[in-house]
Amino acid sequence: MRSIIRLVSVITLVVLSLPTWGQPRKIEEVVSAEVNRKANYFLIQSIIHYKELQDTPLKSAQARNAFKESLKTASRFISLDLDRPEPEMSVLIKLVKNRQISASYFSRSHLIRGNSFDYLSATLPVKNLEDVAKLDAVLAIEPSFKSQKFVNDCVVDSRADEVWQGNLNNPLSHYVTGKGVFVGIIDEEPNRGHITFLDENNQSRFNDFPQVMPGSHGTHVAGIAAGRGDASGNFRGIAYESDLLWYPHDSFDDVAANVEKMIMDSGDQPLVINYSGGTVFGPRDGTTVIEECLDDILVGNKIMVCAASNNSTRNMTESPTFMHFGGVVPGNVVDFLEIEVKNIGFPMPIEIWYPDTLSFDVMVSGNNNLYEFWSERISPGVYTQVTLPLNTYNPYSDDYIAVVNAAINKYKDDYEPANNSRSRVISIQYSSADESFEQGNYKIRLFPQAENRGGRIDAYVCIDEGIYGGFINGDDYQTINTPAWAHKVITVAASDKERDGGEIAYYSSLGPSRSDPDGYTSKPDITSVGGTDKNIQSVIRSASHNSELLFENYNVGTSMAAPVVTGAIALLMQCFPELDAVQVKEILKHSASPIPNGHTQETLSLEDRKYWGAGKLNILEVFKSMAGFSYIRPYSYDDQKYRSAFAAHSGAGLPYGPVNYNWGSVHFSHQKFTNGAIFLDNSADSAHWLGEGIWNKWVELGAYESLLGIPVCSEFSDMANNGFATVRFENGEISWDGFNPFVIYYVHPKFTYDVSEGSAPLQVRFTDLTRVDSGTVTSWLWDFGDGMTSTEQNPMHLYETPGTFQVKLTVEVNGKHFSTTGLGFITVVQGAPETEISYMEYFFDQDPGLGQGIPLSAGASPFVSLQTNISLTGLSAGLHRLYLRARDTNGLWSQLHSRPVLISPESLSGPVDRIEYFLDDPVPAGSGVGLSFTPATDVSLSGTLPLEDLSPGLHRLYFRAKNETGQWSAVHSRPLLVSGQPSGKPDITRVEYFFNQDPGMGLATPLPFVASDSVAVITAVPLADLSTGDHTIGFRAKDSFGLWSQPRFAAFSVLNEVTTLTLQAGWNIVSLFIRPDPADLLSVFQPLIDAGILVKVVDEAGNTLENLGSLGGWVNSIGAWQETEGYKVYVNQATGLSVTGSRIPLPATIPLSAGWNMISFPDAAVQDAMASLGLLREAGVLIKVMDEAGNAMEDLGWLGGWVNYIGDFLPGKGYKVRVSASTSLVISADAPKSATLLRRLRPTDYFRPVFTGHGTNHFNLHLVDPAASGLRDGDELAIFDGALCVGSATVDAQSLVAPLLSLTASANDGLGTAAPASFRLGSPAPGYSTSANNGLGSPGPGTLPNGFTSGHPLSLRLYREGREWPLTVESLTTTGQPGPPLLFLANGSAIGRVQLITTATPHVNQEAFQVTCYPNPFSQQITLLVRMPAREMLSVDIHDQLGRKIRSLHAAPAHGTLSLVWDGRDTSGRLCAPGLYFCRVNGQVLKIMLSRFPGE
Secondary structure (H helix, E strand, O other), X not given: OHHHHHHHHHHHHHHHOOXXXXXXXXXXXXXXXXXXXXXXXXXXXXHHHHHHOOOOOOOOHHHHHHHHHHOHHHHOOEOEEOOOOOOEEEEEEEEOXXXXXXXXXXXXXEEEEOOOOEEEEEEEEHXXXXXXXXXXXXXEEEEOEEOEEOOOOHHHHHOHHHHHHOOOOOOOOOXXXXXOOEEEEXXXXXXXXXXXXEOOOOOEOOOOOOOXXXXXXXXXXXXXXXXXXXXXXXXOOOOOOOEEEEEOXXXXXXXXXXXXXXXXXXXXXXXXXXXXXXXOOOOOOOOOHHHHHHHHHOOOOEEEEEEOOOOOOOOOOOOOOEOEEEEXXXXXXXXXXXXXXXXXXXXXXXXXXXXXXXXXXXXXXXXXXXXXXXXXXXXXXXXXXXXXXXXXXXXXXXXXXXXXXXXXXXXXXXXXXXXXXXXXXXXXXXXXXXXXXXXXXXXXXXXXXXXOOOEEEEEEEOOOOOOOEEEOOOEOOOOOOEOOOOOOOEEEEEEOOOOOOOOEOOOOOXXXXXXXXXXXXXXXXXXXXXXXXXXXXXXXXXXXXXXXXXXXXXXXXXXXXXXXXXXXXXXXXXXXXXXXXXXXXHHHHHOOEOOOOOOOOOOOOHHHHHHHOOOXXXXXXXXXXXXXXXXXXXXXXXXXXXXXXXXXXXXXOOEOOOOEOXXXXXXXXXXXXXXXXEEEEOOOOOOEEEEHHHXXXXXXXXXXXXXXXXXXXXXXXXXHHOOEEEEEEOOEEEEEOOOOEXXXXXXXXXXXXXXXXXXXXXXXXEEEOOEEOOOOEEEEEEEOOOOOEEOOOXXXXXXXXXXXXXXXXXXXXXXXXXXXXXXXXXXXXXXXXXXXXXXXXXXXXXXXXXXXXEEEOOOOEOOOOOOXXXXXXXXXXXXXXXXXXXXXXXXXXXXXXXXXXXXXXXOOOOOEEEEEEEEOOOOOOOOOEEOOOOOEOOOOXXXXXXXXXXXXXXXXXXXXXXXXXXXXXXXXXXEEEEOOOOOXXXXXXXXXXXXXXXXOOOOOEXXXXXXXXXXXXXOOOOOOOOOOEEEEEEEEEEEOOOOEOOOEXXXXXXXXXXXXXXXXOEEEEEOOOEEEOOOEXXXXXXXXXXXXXXXXXXXXXXXXXXXXXXXXXXXXXXXXXXOOEXXXXXXXXXXXXXXXXXXXXXXXXXXXXXXXXXXXXXXXXXXXXXXXXXXXXXXXXXXXXXXXXXXXXXXXXXXXXXXXXXXXXXXXEOEEEEEOOOEXXXXXXXXXXXXXXXXXXXXXXXXXXXXXXXXXXXXXXXXXXXXXXXXXXXXXXXXXXXXXXXXXXXXXXXXXXXXXXXXXXXXXOOOOXXXXXXXXXXXXXXXXXXXXXOOOOOOOOOOOOXXXXXXXXXXXXXXXXXXXXXXXXXXXXXXXXXXXXXXXXXXXXXXXXXXXXXXXXXXXXXXXXXXXXXXXXXXXXXXXXXXXXXXXXXXXXXXXXXXXXXXXXXXXXXEEEEEEEEOOEOOOOOEOOOEEEEEEEOOEEEEEEEOOOOOO
């Protein structure tokens, strides 16, 4: 009885001693919402405490001490100086790009220029924090967290020694040691004067930075990455000849600034930075400012490696605690999630991260074994300090729990949340006035703020390295430190043993990130040796002797694993200096060694990835994997020819650079290796390996341009030549005797020919141009390609039959034969048959163009002799030229023939009073240059004419005279040659061409060339504007004298072109702008029939192409393709159809019958639909136009007249056009493209229309004033017929400001079935029977209505915020008056106004989640039916027996019944092997059996 009384007394004492609850602060009553959103919670706390002390001057010691005490716990983790008169803190700020901030806010600042944003590393007084956060240029601001360091022979473990050595048998081999690469160390100061960091001249390899206080951690890290070792090379680091940089790592703003400094210091050289430090704070998803900054500035060949950190507690065997706790807060407001934390006597902060879609109330408890004391609920937006009793035995403890429930909300569209993350954080800080804290277990409870708003949270104990407590029921996941979560950073975990075997080190932190819970692309990236029982060796300083070499036994951890990877990357970057961070990461992952259970990057399980990343580093395999690598191709490209050559020759060493593709030619490429190179003729089946000595000699001689030609084999030991290494080339050999190369002989067969094309019979002369350096040619063998040969040196050959022939010459030198083929082909065509002259024409002086002259009557004949009178009417007196030409029955024109014609002038009466002359170009009478003379009846003149202004060459001098009555004589002319022109022939200055019709001299299309007296122009002439068929091309040239040649003509043909129709699953309306060849519809669609994709084709009259099965298979009742018609095509999957034919000439006329027509669009370019149909609208016959998706163009009267929801007519698409009377539509080539960018409403997630793809026979419902009707952004609208959803769309903000919102509904499946399978998948809406059709007749038992039926009433429904609501629709006419009840009409339209029935009871679907699949086993494809009773995230993935995800079938919110198909292929489209697979549907797993390869 006495003990019971004592117990009661204790309880009474504790209850009576309960201190007063601390006053909560509503954060946004102290700081603005803008500051709350941008600033980290530590900064919010600092601002709040600073403001609370404003009533007392901070010069007061008492006030200053109070402020220090309030932030004492924070100062342990962030860079905060509380000893100054005005306390200061260091921060890292994310800025709008190129925006400046006044330096007056800061005591120190350093601007970091990023690619997308800028960043500011700064120190500022606490009093300025709020003002800085309010600046528009500031996007986010974080405190500078204090950086913490993380505490076998790594060279052998990583196989770096094998990379160094390559193959040293070749004295010319290259060495891979990191030379030319910068290795940056951000750590405590290394002993930079130590022998291991000196170069061969005993100069420090580090940048010039004052030595202050070196430490073992930084020295050890630098030594592992890049130490040279002792004089004998012992304890050598990985990249031991690299250049070194060091900057300190006191806090995060220093880290960011120092990374930028290293980038600047390294210039264009590759840089690999090692950072074996970090902080325990942050969201674990790569979105902190420091991580965002690193991702922004690490571009090009600047790489950063981070240690994963040592936060795991897997070695704790008794009462383990953990740094991470993950759980789900229930969705009921009265339920909660409870978290229990163990504290063993140390101030300890906790962060709880969760999505910004959620918000929670928080309660915290003290540690009392007799009674649980709980705080009140701490609401979002509140900061408080809880001072309730924390311990049974010390109820008056001054320890307290600080809770910051910031509930950051995005409240302005032009800002992003703090850290650019969509996450929220609750901070709980177990704080005290001294460095201790009451030991015990503490609890936290989280309550959802709203019903059904619970969700996943991740909590982290943010403590220094070393375990001082943690979560009771937590785990080690997501424990990697910031900034190792940055996407471009390579994050390194640690294993406990070298090279093979072993386990992940017990201390190594684990992934994955919060944003990647499955660990596919998350952290860590790779594992290296960090040591446990065997510590990592390197050279470090002795405590007593600065240069003494020590084997450091205690330095283990991910800090020591990271520099192994850093050094390995430096080796790689020496040979591949243009690699970027993303490429390096992928290369390391794909070449990683298997983890101890045998799994590799491709077979790692989800659990393995959280521990090991992609596996264990193997730098030797990294280099081997680079065989065939090129920057211009993705890393996944497997150049098997290079890999095969590399694998076949062990003496190749390792790749020493990327593949040089298009090496001097599109035909050749090569890749350098440490002991030679691999050469590839890109068209050959295999690549060839050449040792360094032979390679260098071949390159010296000119490589592929040398007389040797290209290699025809890889290097081999030639036993007939003393076993020397030898490579045979096309025309010789190079051998290597171990010290020097020597060339056996050269032979370069070559020839030319005098003509390459002509009509049969064609005689060609061949000339041998073979060059021989050693020996002589003793025989020739010509193969002319037509079955004939010759052994002459320079033969002539007669090709008697048409064809294309390649000539081959083989010569014999020194008993060996060498061959070459001609660079081109001999083309022989059939001699042209005799043709008849069908047309002749003539003209005077100026060519009007082919076919534009004056015709002459002549009968068709091979030879024409014609005598006729030619009228000279209209020609002036003087000299003229008559031109004549003819055209034959093939459309070819002859050369021009001409004769001079002199027309005598009338006699001049009276004395001549003016004589004038002019040169070259005609001038009006009286405008020439007059000559001085005395008027007379007969005049004879002699004199000198000035020619200074005339260019050298041929000119023409003209004279004429006038009498006193004003009558002019005929013009007389003489040629005039001005000397001084260049010797030899004149240069050709212009070459031009034309098709079919001669536009006249100087008016055709010019060709580019360099002026010369002899010109050969080889160029491509565009034919895009020519129609399919026969054409003629004409050429002519003009010389520097201004004289034109006669045109030369050649006939050619433009062949058919190919176009591809793009088809979606379901119905499509298609047309062509070409005439298909063949035109039969069955032939056009045969590829889709053969592939099992085509279901049906229908023309506008209802004729079909379809499979009638046993009644005859595929039957075509349509016939041939009509170029003016469109066709409805139903396919069972998305595909493309290539069609060949000739272009339809425009303009094209399309006949239209009264009513609906399905038309083609015969143009290859887009056209504005409204403009193309303008004449029909103006004529008043156009009623409506629809595309395959039901989008319409129609007249909506008072709502704006004609509206165009189609936009452009598109090539390959057909359209439905309704007219009131028979007419025709002309499609011309000059119609404009629409200037309006049409927006399409998004599809819905909740409502699922039962038709596939576009649907058919659509109905258009235009809703008036959607915003005024109460609709909101994100609402889902659906049109129902009974239980079937036949159309739906998601409302967005832009559609709400438009006067109309247009919905489309599909009439039926168009396949003519009573209850098609595609229409059985919809779940009935509440209140609807599966057999009802609104009282207008019932279908048969157990069937569903086949979509809309004309006359059915419309039923509209709305989905909003998890609820489904009915809508009423008020019908309107095109004049705005009330209309008749809204009934569905196929291809019809209606206008209405919607109203939400707010009194109606919303529907919540209570059906169960169901998954079925069939057939199983399967060979071609398997169908999965997934029924989702409510809208939620649906993930459907296919996994193999090793747990690898090989295909994702669905990853999006879903509702209703979905039909998903797997075709037995993986993500890349490759066929999967037969066997057992697993289909994971959310939490449910189905076994499925692939019985054979798909398509077998």
